[in-house]
Amino acid sequence: MKDKESICWTNPFAQADLPWNRDSKRKPKEREMMNTELTSKLKTQYPIIQAPMAGGPTTPALVAAVSNAGGLGSLGAGYLSPEQIRSAFKEIRERTDRPFGVNLFVPEQPNTPEDIINEMNHYLNKYRVALNMASSTSIPSITESFEEQIQAVLEEKVPVFSFTFGIPSQEIIQAMKRNGTFVIGTATTVDEAAALEAAGVDAIVAQGSEAGGHRGSFLTSSPDALIGTMALVPQMVDHVSVPVIASGGIMDGRGLVASLSLGASAVQMGTAFLASAESGAHAAQKQRILSSNEDSTEMTKVYSGKAARGILTDFMKDMRSYEGSIPAYPIQNALTRDIRQAAARGNNPEYLSLWAGQGLRLAANLSAAEIVKQTVNQARHLIRNMGQFGE
Numbered sequence: 001m002k003d004k005e006s007i008c009w010t011n012p013f014a015q016a017d018l019p020w021n022r023d024s025k026r027k028p029k030e031r032e033m034m035n036t037e038l039t040s041k042l043k044t045q046y047p048i049i050q051a052p053m054a055g056g057p058t059t060p061a062l063v064a065a066v067s068n069a070g071g072l073g074s075l076g077a078g079y080l081s082p083e084q085i086r087s088a089f090k091e092i093r094e095r096t097d098r099p100f101g102v103n104l105f106v107p108e109q110p111n112t113p114e115d116i117i118n119e120m121n122h123y124l125n126k127y128r129v130a131l132n133m134a135s136s137t138s139i140p141s142i143t144e145s146f147e148e149q150i151q152a153v154l155e156e157k158v159p160v161f162s163f164t165f166g167i168p169s170q171e172i173i174q175a176m177k178r179n180g181t182f183v184i185g186t187a188t189t190v191d192e193a194a195a196l197e198a199a200g201v202d203a204i205v206a207q208g209s210e211a212g213g214h215r216g217s218f219l220t221s222s223p224d225a226l227i228g229t230m231a232l233v234p235q236m237v238d239h240v241s242v243p244v245i246a247s248g249g250i251m252d253g254r255g256l257v258a259s260l261s262l263g264a265s266a267v268q269m270g271t272a273f274l275a276s277a278e279s280g281a282h283a284a285q286k287q288r289i290l291s292s293n294e295d296s297t298e299m300t301k302v303y304s305g306k307a308a309r310g311i312l313t314d315f316m317k318d319m320r321s322y323e324g325s326i327p328a329y330p331i332q333n334a335l336t337r338d339i340r341q342a343a344a345r346g347n348n349p350e351y352l353s354l355w356a357g358q359g360l361r362l363a364a365n366l367s368a369a370e371i372v373k374q375t376v377n378q379a380r381h382l383i384r385n386m387g388q389f390g391e
Contacts (some may be wrong), residue, residue, distance in 0.1 A: 033257075033383050034376070038203060038243045038265040041182060042160065043099050045070030046376050047260065049245060050368070051270030052103030052162060053213060053355070054078035060088050062278035064095030065368035070376070072160065078105040082145075082152040089156045101160030101184070102153055106168055106218070107146045110305070110328035119324050121335055127315065127351065131342040140334045154179055162186065164216040165306075165329075167199045174200070186216035188225035188232070190239050195219070197240045205268055206236045208248025212271045212297070212357035214308040214329075226299070230262065237263035251362035253378025257386075271357040272375075277367045284349035285311075285356075292360045303340070303353040305332030311360075314350035315339075 036047045050066040052058055054076035063073030075092065077085050085102070092100055117139060125135040150172055153161055161176050162184035176183050177200070185196035186205045193204050207216045208229025217225040229248040237244050246259035247268035259267045273279055275286045288311050298312050302319040306329035310316075326332055336353075343351035364371070 036265040044072050047266035049268040051268045052076035056280040059280040060091035065278050067096045067098040067100045069369040069372035074101040082148045085152045099159040102158050103162045106166035112327045116325050117327050142334050166218040188217045193236045193240050203243040205245045205247050206233050210249030210358040212309050213355040233262040249359045251359035253375045256379045257382045275363050275365045285354050289363050305329035311354035
């Protein structure tokens with residue numbers, strides 16, 4: 001078998017003469033399965049949502065490209081200021097007239113003693129020295145103002161608003177709905193999904209353990225909630241009445257069809273778009289994604305203080321020997337920010353947070369539009385084949 005180095009960072013199936021790469025007429029069975037409750041409500045052509053990955057990957061170019069291709073592009077705005085959010089919306093709208101979404105983080109109030117924070121900050125100085133940075137004795141600002149971010153979203157009347165890490169207030173959810181905005185929450189368990197439905201969301205992302213990036217868990221009884229997508233989706237579908245969006249390990253048409261078969265109304269794909277031409281992920285992260293395999297990721301809290309899945313790095317390995325407590329999110333995230341920024345400037349992936357899901361081996365450096373097209377064509381091919389068994 002070829003290793004990934006030998007295929008020049010391309011998906012070997014992307015340009016091959018495979019059935020799902022050929023144009024074909026859509027048959028009624030395909031059309032019926034691909035037109036779901038969510039495609040109707042979101043006004044998209046396909047039940048494909050690009051995951052709103054915060055920290056840079058979801059550029060306006062990526063968001064617009066996915067929406068233009070028939071899916072729903074989503075801006076990960078958790079770390080953006082209100083001004084940056086408005087600027088991104090302006091650029092997205094210059095690139096597309098189709099619906100798109102935005103995602104924010106529900107703020108958390110960590111109760112971390114100051115001595116634990118100072119101990120961690122002091123320990124991190126050894127990494128700052130290794131990166132030729134100055135040592136730090138001060139604690140950086142923690143987070144953007146969630147209230148101001150929300151106000152920017154409301155003023156801009158964004159078609160879709162999603163959130164993770166908890167549940168916003170009823171005032172915020174109802175304000176979004178009065179604004180004509182479709183509201184999506186994130187859950188990692190059925191209990192979390194039930195809480196979101198009770199809060200009035202319009203749809204729920206079922207985040208399986210395969211998903212890259214931060215876990216959306218928010219109930220104290222399930223801090224890590226590592227339930228696989230295939231197990232989570234049908235159980236969630238059976239216990240809530242709003243549409244469910246499958247997320248985690250979905251990279252192509254096979255994952256799309258499997259998710260729809262489990263009862264999901266759409267899929268949310270993140271890692272599949274990370275190495276795309278329009279992605280704002282660091283070049284070193286794109287290269288690591290395209291050269292890594294399904295067993296290359298781990299769950300870690302060392303970068304941000306919250307469980308997140310990413311490609312194993314030297315920083316993650318070395319931090320295993322840290323004997324103290326890791327400050328909770330977003331404190332740890334603020335403490336390591338300067339280290340990650342220095343690593344990005346120095347093109348050093350071993351100190352970057354290389355968030356990615358378990359579908360790494362299926363990633364490709366295609367354009368976003370090509371990824372959507374290939375996913376849809378492969379799904380259509382599979383649906384046609386499944387139909388033959390009943391004929």
